[in-house]
Amino acid sequence: MENRKIRVALAGNPNVGKTTLFNTITGSRQHVGNWPGVTVEKKTGVRTYRGYEIEITDLPGTYSLTAYSMDEIVARDYIIEEKPDIVIQIVDASNLERNLYLTTQLMELETEMIIALNMCDLALERGDKLYINKMQEILAAPVVQTVASKGIGINELLDRVIEQKHDEKYHGREIGYGDLIESKVLEIEKVLLTDPELIKKYPMRWMSIRLLEGDSNVRAKIEKSAAAEAINELLASIDQEEYEAEIADKRYVAINAIFPQICTRCNVRLTKSDMIDRVLTNKYLGIPIFLALMWGAFELTFAFATPFTDMIERAFVWLAVNVSSGLEPEWLASLLGDGIIGGVGAVLTFVPNIFILFFLLSLLEGSGYLARAAFIMDRLMYKIGMHGKSFIPLLMGFGCNVPAIMATRSIEDEKDRLITLLVVPFVSCGARLPIYILLAGAFFGRQAGTVVFFMYILGIVIAVISAKLLRTTIVKGRPAPFIMEMPPYRVPTLRASVVHMWDNGAMYIKKAGTVILLGVVIIWSLASFPWGIEYGSEESYVGMLGHLFAPLLEPLGFDWRMTVALVFGLVAKEIVVASMGVLYGVGDNPEALTASLVADPSVTALSALSLMVFSLLYMPCVATLGVIKKETGSWKWTAFALAYGVAVAWMMAFLVYQGGRLLGY
Template identity: 60%
Template sequence: MKKSIRIALAGNPNVGKSTIFNALTGFRQQVGNWPGVTVEKKSGFARLGEYEIEVVDLPGTYSLTAYSEDEVIARDYIIEEKPDVVVHVVDATNFERNLYLTTQLMELGVPLVIALNMSDMAEKNGTAIDQVMMKKFFEIPAVRTVGSKGEGLDELLRTAIHEAETSPHHEHAIGYGDETERLIAELVTALGKDPALSTRYPPRWLAIRLLEGDENALEKIIESPARNAAQAVLAMIDPAETEAAMADRRYEVITALLPQVCATCVRTMNASDLLDRVITNRWLGIPIFLALMWGAFELTFAAGAPFSDAINALMSYCADLVGSGMEPAWLGSLLGNGIIGGMGAILVFIPNIFILLLLLSILEDSGYLARAAFVMDRLMYSIGLPGKSFIPMLIGFGCNVPAIMATRTIEDPKDRLITILINPFMSCGARLPVYILFAGAFFPENGGTVVFVLYVLGISVAIGSAWLFRKTILPGKPAPFLMEMPPYRLPTFATSVVHMWDRGSMYLRKAGGIILFASIIVWGLASLPFGVEYGSAESFVGLIGHVLEPLVAPLGFDWKIAVALLFGFVAKEVVVGSLGVLYGTGDEGGSLQSALLADPHLGPVTAFALMAFVLLYLPCLTTFAVIRKETGSWKWTGFSVFYGLSVAYIIAFIIASLGHFVIGGN
């Protein structure tokens, strides 16, 4: 007669849990969703001797604190569904990091087995985990496995079967100190007033969760007869402080037991640890981040200037040659003013874009940008977002489209929606040509600093908006941020160049597609109807511009700026291309910056207001489409457009109204 048991696989993300699951179940598995959520559910079957074994692959989680959807699913399945045994899959190459989840699983009082996965790689690196001592000190059997090669899986199943059939099992208690243990004991006594609750959940575990302020655990006692007695105990503590103290105690236990089971896992402080003490310091971290960003923008301007000047001279020469020497005249105008004038205005800034992307690639490849996200976690949490939201925000420095798609890793729907709504305020690379154009023309001595201020402005508006949304339309508490720090690496020049090219080549593709097309459209509108002066008020583009001009006049913008902003909705680079066409920089070989400086309507104040407006107003057409796809809502997409346009107008108006007191002039 066949016997059946059920095994749940638990573990941190990226420990090879799914590899073990696939190796055990093969094609005998089902994939669906957990009830009521979109998180994937995997279950399958394995056989060993007379046993039919159901294997359930739980979502990867760093803890059972139940802040994220994945944590709630994993924890509730273990508690509510009560599998016969839980197999905790750990990455043997990062053994210490995985043990925090082990300490929480121990408190559930379930039959538990540890699978020391990737043991071959750990052994290759000199790590030796003593399975006998694991059993002695943790009271949990440990099995060496290599999921990718199928090694140790039969032994893992045999051990799991033995644990499932061995009874009774008890909670493996961690001592939390006299005062905390007194509170735990009082809560256990209080919970005893509800026998049904005590039978359903391990009393000590539930007491610990209540002390840590776990909202999911608090919901479990709302209708319980034990509620008043439990809340009387909880009223004596600060849950945040208690949670931190208990987490510290778990780490103390791990630190004490680790040398007993794995002498080679204990490492001394190295140069990377010392560097992290400075770079991730609570007070120094953010100033270091800002200083590095400022340095990157300054270097972008300084190193890019000679290349940009050379391209500008070449494009001016070509535009002048084509525009003045080609018949028919309209074709010369199309090539000189339209194509070369529009695209040339963009190509001039390609060196700056590539230099900035190279610098950001070096920071990313070195391991620094991951630490920047960690540094910003405290600030992000204070305004109502998880630190994980800063990763899509960092990606937004390159392009808002993949950044918004990256919000899929954020578990909480409100956290994710807020991150999507604020992401367009992150200054993508497409806005950089506008900054370089106007900052280079009107702030030649401080161009890098001006661009740095714009990036800080974008981050500030994003953070302020997140705080506003969290306090009003999307209330709630963010989930804490857990991430694994990559090691510091010395970036190779070749790798950083490849990353730079992967991200920068899209600007070249845009120049060959969207910007070319937009430049031709603007040229056509500036040239028609036949017989009018190119780009005059009587042209189609002039008529459109003068309709829009009253709307932007309070910001100090004229009709040409209004037209450029209108076409900038297609892609932000088109703002510069449109200005190149409208100012006819191909006519006499003059550069666009010179044409802008000669415009009496423009000055430093108006230029800075315009840069701030471009930073904050409508997202590009592609970003608009991605927001609609990721939110699944026209309402939120429309809100994003309306909110961004309103914020851009208000801030640009403030700059235009008050800027002359600081900068002087227009």
């Protein structure tokens, strides 16, 4: 039976369609978790094919297998230590040359390898001619042409997996590094071979090459070995940087020799993807086009979602009226109407906006545009002291700050990473969107979409200014340079976009049924007690709580209700809206929360704007603070993120409110 089980690892550069291939093969039989000890995502899935159970592990996307990032270490450790039966390298056929660098490194790991030549359609459309047989011969591995997004070549790939498991038709090839390096490799190998434990666990030639390249992670692996001392002596006698450069150079020499034999371009011409790139990465037009597209996304999020939010709002009003009217005891009617339906309903009303925004962002990501956005912003990012790679976590922060902070692990330099991690919470996540939609919709009419767009821009601007401030004060230094590959433009598939939208949006619905529900019950309780007072009045516990904090927030234009909403919003930002739903008692009120806010004389357009600014900046939610602590391993930096956020939020909201009043608003 064991013989019918095959363990496969998917390796490849970022943006080569690895995850699409993984999804196409495994369908819904997936498990998502973390790699042991780190927060890099681990995806595994199973596919039964021709009576074989094929277990597939999606390794992190990497350009090489050095030890410069956690992704690279995780990927190669899995191949070496877990020893999968087959490693499939997904290669972007339209970017073959660059992908071959990883191939040369995988070859050294002495593993059974298959090459999936993905996105062949794009390469062929461009006029490339690929010589598959020659490629198999030179790389000594089966090569299968695939188009993962259309499911083309998948069965053939699985057939090759089964064949390769039983019939080791191909035998490994190695890159030659020249006499000088090869003699050193042999010397190190000789010493390593004195330790039987190392022989069992690692490919000796690979280990020798990595040691010559000065790989600290590999050095740590031999630290306890009896061979360690001799190896250290040997390495101390050479200039490792020089060897590292020479080894990389030899790999490129090999690639330059291989490439013309396996691919020829019969027609050099600009594809549509190249044409789009020429304009979208233009020095003058690139950033304005990026901003215009983002504005368009928010405009549409607002305009197209309105009828759907209205429908949900009406449904909740109907529900509240029918559930709570005539229900006994009175407190239960109030709990259901004012508390649960009013609070949770206020949050769920914005589900269409959230889903539309995530859908549009996934379209931009799926098309390959967001990778360009990082490229366009790189120069600006470098100027303000941030690493170019930081833009990706910042963009991810639009969805949720928690995975965005985890994504900073791909930034190698610790200082670059710390700065990015500390400023990500200023990027407006999906949880803050309901606050903007509620207040902008109530007070800014047809300009609501623009106001929401500027909230997102403000978040980015504050993040950028904070990064500059940190770089010039606490975390001094220069950001490291970065190389980023730009995938070809693709028409995003509806399925992938919907799945991405659902992954992000479902989290929001789940929160409404858990933490937000709990929050509204607590707020309702505080608004109802002590017994005998008017619900949600200033005499209630919630009123007392509001008045306790009100002096701090009064200069920002907030009344006690807003103050309470902000206090509870510390747990999760959606609770700000849910709290207002509870405190304004809209559950059994035919008029919706929007109308109640507009009718409240203590809430003006200016205080609403100030509230939006404060909510954007004031503090990461509890989950984000938790992940900051985990990633920095420091309470000091966690406390800094919290205190800095509150201080910036207070100052900005003060400027907006008091500045607006001075201008006569």
